[in-house]
Amino acid sequence: MRAIIGYVALAAAACAVSLAAQGTGSITSQEIAEGLRDPGRWLTYGGDYSSQRHSPLTQITPANVNRLVPQWTFQTGTTGAFQATPLLVDGVLYVTGFNNNAWAIDARSGRQIWRYRRDIPSDLHNCCGAVNRGFAVLGDRLFMTTIDAHLVALDMKTGSLLYDVELADYKVGYSATVAPLAVKDKIIIGIAGAEFGIRGFIDAYDPMTGKRDWRFWTVAGPGDPGFATWPQTGDAYKRGGGSIWVTGSYDPEQNLVFFGTGNPGPDYYSQNREGDNLYTASLVALDADTGKAKWHYQFTPHDMHDWDSTQVPVLADLTINGQPRKVVMFANRNGFFYTIDRVTGKVIVAKPFVETTWAKEVGPTGRPVLLPGNIPDENGTKTCPDLGGGTNYMSPSFDPSTRTFFVTARETCATYYSWEQPFQPGVQWESGATQRPRDQKNFGALRAIDPVTGARKWEFRYPTVSSSGVLSTASGLVFNADGDGNILAFDSRTGKNLWHYQTGSGIRSTEGTTYMLDGRQYLLVPSGSTLVAFALMQ
């Protein structure tokens, strides 16, 4: 209560001063590497570098979760929905929103401390909404990509702009929505815009100067061995897509960052880009210091269904056939769940987690065994899943104690059309479209998967597809949302639904975070353009 009265009474600048007194307010890369060890912090998109989104907190349990009640609601007062994971540093939440907005919010009361807004150019080209997936924090700075393809650094205490770097030219379709990843002395980001014929990349920037340290092209060009998978003449690789719009993971031991890459462009008509089209629809393992690829694995060679592999790579150490293995787990938009050796890049397990009609299986070499009749054409071909995929940008979670991977699954199919479309800078260049078959009934589900076998342990179905991420906790809970605004809690071992609350809007990208504040465990849920904080009824 003390803090609440203080914040209401004081102006924003004074709030920042009082917050400074609560903690150092300066985050080191070592503290990010320690992940969720400090229960009062959430310092990076996936909770920690493994992106497991599995909290060690145990105050909210299967036995008492039905006593969760809202504590406060923050309304942005803007249009557009949250897709961000809020960060928490010393009692203050830092969250980005729609249309290049961002806020610092008192985590005790839900009251705004500062707001940042960057104007959006009127000639912006954007396929899918001016969304953003969150901040990175390093030192006393926040880092945010913008829909007009810039990277900005903000002062954590005031929200004022410290630097502004142009990543690429928004006028021809480049954009950025990813939450940056702070690793050691670098801010790692990716570029989006593949629907406009861009050439994707992953960049590392100096957090103090904004100077670029390295770039990895997600579409191989001349001089790169991967260029052999593109037409050797013409400009196909210059327009080859490979967006990055979901944050990757980091393995400090190997000093490797892992990012999933987007689909090749144009999306559906692929005759002018013969070959596998590396490194699109792939998982790439990059040296964090140099950006050089140690290995890559391509989930969908020569994709024709808009199946970006921009899902979250989840790192874990598992025992498989009696052997300790360092793995990366990946539920892909193409409908397959993968467990991959993260040292070698070799596939250990690959199994569909939704209905898939395009590939019979993933063969022993790691290459999918294709089924006939799935090449989009002018008359349309039906394939499952739809362009939204078996899952998408929503974050999964992993409970190492029960060895369970939780993913929001989408059961969908689409009729895919393709036709040749001339490339024109700044014009959407999908070369096709999709329609939902008229007899198709889509639905969603939360599914629990054993990453050693790929087998499903349990599922909970929703009447419509959901875009919510997952959060699990050490007390045996897993949180997820349906497609219609309900936040739900489940027993993580059985899938039994224990609690729900109708927030009034679909929950996207992230289910939210959990943290301790003043001895209480909070569950923070971004829903529509609001944040809702829950805690146990006192």
Add this chain to the structure above:
Amino acid sequence: MKSWRSILVPGLFCVFTSGLLVAQQAPPAIPDPFPAMNPHAGDREAIRNGMSLYRSRCGDCHGLDANGYRGPDLMALIAGGATDERLFQTVRKGVPGTEMPASNMPDDQIFLVLAYLRNIGTVAASDAPAGNAAHGAQLFAAQCSSCHRVAGKGGRLGPDLTRVGSARSHAALVREIRNPGEVIAPNYETVTVVTRDGQRIRGAKKNEDTFSIQFMDQRERIQGYLKADLQDVIYEPASLMPAFGPERLPDADLNDVIGYLGTLRGVDVNIPVQPAQE
């Protein structure tokens, strides 16, 4: 059993699609002055781009060949003399009371779509000549109005048809009368709930989530239930509207009904400013 009466029901369609939509911003204005000629008219490459834009943004409702599916036949509109300015305005502002939304597409992209439509718009329109609208109105009053409302009169279990003439193609109307179960609008799917005491209530679903369901029963009462309070929820593939096959509605009568429906283009609901009382 817990039920709610007279609740506000948000459209399920909005819930389904909101994840894909950009924020609802005020659409840009119509170009002023409107160019005398589409800047892309006759440009082969532009027409190709316009086809892509059309198919991905418009084709689902208006058909990939623009001959209309659920939405109106655009070839008929063009053959009927619709100007570029009128078509542009319709795309930009949408059509209130129908599924046609306002578009935030850049002006140039709308011109690309129009260039494509003009290019294919030289073929004959698919809409058949209308029947006897006066007779159709009588048939409608006798067989349809208990469930469908027109200009404030009639039932509310089925969709309001006040503007159906500008919202549906001729082919779509034939399909929806002969075989109403083929495509059911999101807010009119048939559902039957079975209460704890065994009572079965049938109606048109208005909304649903994992834990609750909202519908209009056949007596036009809005009902809301928690699923935990129900024995069962039965989703029916058939429409609440009976199929009007040729035995029930001969082809000539069907044509007359469609002729009448084609005249339904909306009513002015604006109440004029009333003089202040002395």
